[in-house]
Amino acid sequence: MSFVHLHVASGFSLRYGSDTPQAIVDAAVAHGQPAVALTDRDSMAGAVRFLLAAREAGIGAIVGVDLPLAIDGPMATPPTPARGGVARDPGLPRVVALARGRGGWTALARLTTALHEFGPERGLPREAFARVQSLVRDGGITLLLGPQSDVGAAVAARRPAVASALLAAWRATGCEVVVELVSHRSRDPRAAASDIDGSPVRGRAHSTALAARMWRFAVDERVPAVLTNAVRHVDPAGARVVDVLDAVRRLVPLDARHLDRSNAEGWCKDDAAMWQIATEIADAAGGDMHGFASDSAARHLIDTTNALAARCVLDPVAHAGIGEVHLPELDVVMGRVSAADLDTAWHRPVAAHRTPAELAREAATADTVLRGRCEEALLRKGFSPADPVVRDRLEAELDTIARLGFATYFLTVGTVVRDIRAAGIRVAARGSGAGSLVNHLLDIALMNPLEHDLLMERFLTPLRRALPDIDIDVESARRLEAYDLVFARFGAARVASVSMMETYRVRHAIRDVGAALGLPRGEIDVLAKAFPHIRASSARDALRELPELRRTGIGRMAAAGTLDELLTLVEGVDRLPRHIALHPCGVLLSDTTLRDRTPIQMSAGAFPMSQFDKDDVETMGLLKLDVLGIRMQSAMAHAIDEVERTTGERIDLDAVPVDDPATFALIQSTRTLGCFQIESPGQRELVGRFAPETFHDLIIDISLFRPGPVKSDMIVPFLRARQGWSMPVYPHPDLRPALAETWGVVVFHEQVIRMIATLGGVSLAEADELRRELGSDDGQRRVRSWFYPAALGRGYELETVERVWEVLRSFASFGFCKAHAAAFAVPTYQSAWLKAHHPAAFFAGILTHDPGMYPRRLILDDARNFGVPILGLDVNHSRAAYVVEPDTEGVPGIRIPLSQVKGIDDASVEEIIAGQPFTGLGDFWTRTRTPRPVVEHLVLAGAFDAVHGIPPRPRRRGVNRRDLLLHVADLDRWAGRRLPAGQLALDCGPADVPLRTGLPDMDAGERVRAELEVLGLDVTRHVVDFYTPLLDALGVTRSRDLPGTRSRQEVLIAGVKVATQTPPVRSGRRVVFLTLDDATGPVDAAFFEDAQGPYAGTLFHAWLLLVRGTVRRAGPRGVSITASGCWDLAEVRRRWLADGVEGVWQLLDEVPIDEDDDAAVQGAAASRASRPVMVRAGGMGQRGTQRVLVHPSGFRQSPWADLKPAGDDVAAGAPSRLWHASPGSSGW
Amino acid sequence: MTKRPPGALTVVAVDGVPTRLRWRDRSYLVERVLSHWVESGDWWQAVARRVGTAAAQPAPLSCTVWRVEARGSRGAMVVDLAHEDGTDTWSLVRLAD
Structure with missing residues (x-):
């Protein structure tokens, strides 16, 4: 007979359960069990995916939460404090609350919310259960009082009267x-205090004897008894992982005393095993339970369990409300009703649902309001309302929106955007929403979709009932302000932010497993840091394949198999949820039923946050608005403010014409550092070859620079056709309208939609559904079996159909939404416009908000190359942020801010600014409380140079920075600071003015070193300047001279590392792209796998590099270097000083030894699956094999692309934050 | 945990239930099974010891402990016999004289 597990924890029970909800469902299916429960500790975060997994598998899903109880009454146990005196696992008694029916889901959500209000470490009082149960009809809570509960503890302690009283209290809550x-089958710890050999008995409450006693207690009390297995792991082997989790949760090393389990029995056992347990309990209970023999008693127990399970099975739709759309009330959206003062307490009466009639009435009103808004905007924005193109498009969109009942949604987003804009925060829509005319008319999207031929169907069709996504970009520095506006408008009863589960990755996993095993801290640290930020399950492969890891001692240990057991545990922890955090952008908007449908807890920043993540939220049908903080928006806002502050002119950036020649000249020059989207080496190369001339070109450029086009090799034919070197090729003349804008090359999703619609003879909406199917293997097969007959039936040649299908198939999962690219092109254009017209303000914005991939020092160098003077740190002129300030000749320059000084805090910055101007160091010391180390940093970085007349070039006479440093020491010794107003300094104090002490001044080199140390910037001179004699001696080619080099010429380049990126590239191999800055501009070099082995370590860890490579020319301005080696410039210099140029040539000829240098990948097997598959590829007779990710479209990718390199980012001797290392999402 | 009583042990079991044992060169007959339960092994100690050396067998996760009354030529004793799951390994973990 069948058995249903009613008490099962997943990994969403943080640091407690070890498996995914999916794995739990799979186990139930494997055992042929008709249903299974998920009862995580303190959380419903796994509930939604669990419901989906069970529905998919065709079994019943039961949802509960394992809740801690507030300590009161006689069975209270004290918490167990651990490291730091904090009770990490308070060891509170627990009950499992199962949801029955719709009311049960609501009650469970509210109980979970209540728990997090009380605090999981304090637990829930019994009254909370009563309050919540009393709120709901139609079902409610069923409580499982098990061995962990207060009742269980009383029974175990043989205090029947106490147990009885507690049970009565539970019954009084109204819950079942x-x-x-x-x-x-643990030992009964209560059987004896000490063992047969005199040692103390340790054990847990999960003994058969206790179960038997509790059963008898239940019979006496006339309460049903059910059987569970208190599951924490799906199969027995998971026991080790839960042991590790127990240790991690308590911050103690593994020890039997700290385990919650006493053996490996807490897994999803099959029916026979549970039947066996039931029989054993019945035997132990004495066989007279319910007057049955033990066999019948066991059957009765299992029957009761299954009957309860049947009543608790939830319907995902009817009970959990999955897929229901709950939009905010129209009155709130329209501002007719204030939303602020609604009570959001968990025990507030359940919200009254609006009746279907009310909802229908409201939807009709919303349609009317939306139409009115759009008509009004048509006139305001200068459309001609009678133009049939405009009219048809508007009617089609409004019709779709009305049919879906989403008018309120659009009005809601419109309201949010208007509120944000009214607060003076820069805001822009991104994503497919830019394709909707309605969005444009509501001022959600800036670009006119008709002008750029954007399709609404990519965003919203009547065929897809899901709420469309509208993403809003706001200034990153004011994102939380935007959140506050949403909360203010809609009220906390309707709004919550979305959460995000942070999961274990390899570094965390190694640290936690290592600590649990009690390995020495230092060793754990070395091991953890050795890994890049990857999934723990990839650890073994990383050790085998990455040259920079394989060559380490750890790599050798792994190769010898001595880390196997540790790595097995690490893999067991992999991807387990670790921490619930605020999602960086998602906001939920709903009506007042929100808190009946989702559990809420507070984020660390005190925002109400749903326990559901963005996928759950989407499944639930909750309206999610992505409000993304974009640093570039903050940078541009800062630039606009600086222009206004210095010139009085207020730029309306959103109204700037998009055909400015100066802006396109700048873009074509490839001097686009700091510009949104087009600053990466790869993009600079592309704009150099492409030379965009119009805004539409920018849209194409942004779309081309994606894995899809790179993979399909679209860039070359596209550029050839565009430059007029070849004629555009169209698969069929009918496709010319769809493809003409990109010279026959497919770049956009929108084009795929049109191609399918044209050849297949379907509507754009249907075509988009088919396009979405192309993303999976199965989908491709389905679309193919439809597409061929459909297109052939419409009279197209087989050859044409095959050619088009090949394009569609290879486009598959990649490609780009044109609407999204158009939305993205706006800030790209705007940032380039600012750089072209207001460079000083632009650089001030970029340097302040640091939006891009490059370190500040490179941007500063770029500013210098643009003729923008850099004004040094100055106590009297520096502000909190980078500001525009004219230099002595009146040219607008940028002033280095106080906030850039190492160790300074906001309070000090404010105090200094409030105290400006200062007459000197002594005055500064007296009137501010800036700590001495910071004052010294200020002196070293030259902040007092101007006020004490120290000239930019070192000199022999007069006071210098070293004198000032001594003066700081004097001032500190005499403590003559912070005098209350009116009090005179003592006569015996230090001199008011610093004296010349005879110490030599810092020379230029020392000054730059101090600047790098204190500011992270080389302000006065470029670091590479100091290497000029060496570079000249070696004949190193400078960035500015590269355009004059021949293709395939061997060159040496050198400079400061500003970025390394490991992006996905066409060949499927890992390529490391390196950007150096050599004071004349950036130089880019690519390291392919054959060049990485011996040099990867230097590449990732050195700061100043000499690189050897061959020139690769691509297009008029495109020059890049294929590297064949790199060396630490400091080492090269030492060799040069010792042995001269000959010594350096010798150094360059020595190839570092890499014993097991793998040959390059020979090509991945063309296996096709819906998701990328990892393929081992290796030639005959090669020792090493390398793996390649193969996407369904055939795109190959190195598994190590998109990774941060291993180790600390700080090379010895180089200050931190000086270069960028990234997976390359923002460019190459 | 107190130290295990040393001495060579062989156990004869029928269907997993111990029936006879030989310990310190003496034979005993199991007269009665007093109780049995499942106990966790200290697997982590073995793992932690072995980090950095080649691993042998994975350490056992748990064992079944049988508390039996056993009679030999010199009289009866109560012992706890632990059986590592999935192996033939038995050990005598506790002894009451």
């Missing part, structure tokens, strides 16, 4: 109450 029996 059952007694939960658990046997893990």
